[in-house]
């Protein structure tokens with residue numbers, strides 16, 4: 372099922388066009404990672420989808436419901452608020468109860484306690500938010516997004532500013548939410564993280580989604596050469612490579628050697644088995660062959 376569908380969405384602030392025609396479909400149960408430079412318009416899109424900011428043009432559907440009827444979807448979408456909007460003088464559980472009450476929901480104390488446990492805040496229910504660590508504040512923001520068991524959860528930079536351990540905890544939480552059937556739309560500046568937890572990634576640049584796909588698709592789609600790292604005895608030299616290249620009549624280029632390793636480029640995946648066979652048949656012992664992966668960061672920098 373299409374949980375979020377965005378069609379030619381635009382947004383202008385005054386004369387500045389921030390979003391110039393966003394097209395996007397997010398399916399049920401996906402974790403979709405949305406990345407872009409500072410000021411690219413990620414939060415603007417989130418604010419439009421959650422009815423905080425008006426669109427300038429185009430349309431969108433949330434849970435199959437048109438943006439003309441956005442009120443009907445609000446209870447089914449959870450949005451993590453900015454942690455600067457937390458009521459710091461309130462105890463954690465009172466804050467959640469207050470937000471629940473504001474939404475017109477009447478949950479039991481047990482519900483709020485279990486919600487705090489779900490986000491890893493067990494034992495902190497009666498502590499004031501101002502005494503929480505940065506990571507705990509992020510967690511209670513996520514708990515607020517989970518109030519009412521929404522089907523779509525939108526998290527704007529859930530791990531920014533967190534130490535690695537807390538970031539791992541939040542990532543686990545996202546994975547558990549996905550396992551429980553939620554659809555998650557998240558932004559992050561941490562591309563390693565986006566790559567680890569997202570099923571698909573969209574890169575927003577110059578007002579449009581320039582690239583979209585699984586992390587693997589993005590990392591392989593624009594790659595011209597395939598980098599190989601080979602460990603052999605004896606170590607392959609430029610002369611060996613040019614001989615192999617000639618024998619196979621294919622374009623294998625020598626890049627460098629470091630200790631026991633040789634770095635090479637080939638132009639097609641099909642060259643890899645041919646190359647390894649040729650090396651072994653020439654009496655050179657092949658210990659290791661690795662395809663060097665492009666990082667999502669490289670893809671992002673080239674977008």
Ligand SMILES: Nc1ncnc2c1ncn2[C@@H]1O[C@H](COP(=O)(O)OP(=O)(O)OP(=O)(O)O)[C@@H](O)[C@H]1O
Pocket residue numbers: 384389407408409410411412413414415416
């Ligand atoms: N209310 C507003 N009025 C005018 N311009 C705005 C407003 N809100 C955002 N902008 C501008 O729109 C652009 C996109 O901002 P937005 O916050 O959506 O980017 P972002 O991708 O979320 O950035 P970041 O990664 O830094 O959070 C920026 O140039 C910003 O200055």
